[in-house]
Amino acid sequence: MNKLSFEEIMDWEQFENLVAAYFRSLDSDQNKNVVLAEVNQSGKGSDGGRDILVKFLVNDSVKPFTRTWVVQCKFYERDLKKSDLADINIPTLVHQYSANGYLLVCKHGVVNTLASMFEDLNRNCRFNYDYVFWSGEEFKEKILLANLTLQKQFFPEYYSNIEKLKSRS
Numbered sequence: 001m002n003k004l005s006f007e008e009i010m011d012w013e014q015f016e017n018l019v020a021a022y023f024r025s026l027d028s029d030q031n032k033n034v035v036l037a038e039v040n041q042s043g044k045g046s047d048g049g050r051d052i053l054v055k056f057l058v059n060d061s062v063k064p065f066t067r068t069w070v071v072q073c074k075f076y077e078r079d080l081k082k083s084d085l086a087d088i089n090i091p092t093l094v095h096q097y098s099a100n101g102y103l104l105v106c107k108h109g110v111v112n113t114l115a116s117m118f119e120d121l122n123r124n125c126r127f128n129y130d131y132v133f134w135s136g137e138e139f140k141e142k143i144l145l146a147n148l149t150l151q152k153q154f155f156p157e158y159y160s161n162i163e164k165l166k167s168r169s
Contacts, residue, residue: 004140006107008155012075016041016051018154019073019105019139023054025146035059049088053097068099079109082117090121094129101130109135 009015020039027037036057042050052071057064070093074080085104094102104110110118110133121131134142143150152159 004144004151004155004158006136006140008157009075009107012073014154015075015107016073018143018150019071020052021150021153022139022143022146023052023071025150026056033058033060035064049085049090049093050097053099068097069101069103070094070097070099071103071105073105075107077107079111080104080106080114081111082114085114090131091125091127091129095127099129101132104133105139106133107136109137 006015009018020041023037023039025037026034034056038055038057040053042052049072050070051073053068054071055066055068057066072085072088074084076084090102094100104118115133118131118133121129125131143155148159151162
């Protein structure tokens with residue numbers, strides 16, 4: 001397997017752990033702007049739309065500030081629809097956690113109506129919350145740019161093949 005693939009991820013729980021590990025990796029030496037990434041997973045059971053709460057301490061070289069995201073992970077074998085999120089009021093969820101925004105991380109992608117819903121939320125939110133979704137392809141690109149520990153831990157087959165290719169060079 002020469003391409004990073006979510007086929008190596010067994011279930012939604014491992015996918016959620018991957019997303020949390022990705023955010024934890026952002027406060028490494030590679031990312032100079034993120035001073036600290038505090039990552040809290042909701043655990044098993046009903047989470048009300050919050051799988052992970054991420055609080056960043058960011059330094060923009062003028063003044064450090066915090067930014068908090070409510071993160072929801074969806075490990076569906078298809079693109080997500082609006083009805084997949086129908087049981088949550090996303091702005092209320094963001095407000096409940098005193099967050100700056102909501103991030104949906106998908107194994108695949110989202111259908112047009114869900115993408116439009118995110119556009120409408122961004123355009124019409126009076127509290128200036130941010131609403132973002134990452135498709136599986138976008139998230140894989142971020143993983144490839146992150147440190148190798150993530151690839152080794154969650155994508156052992158891919159990592160092994162990459163190491164073999166490196167040793168041949």
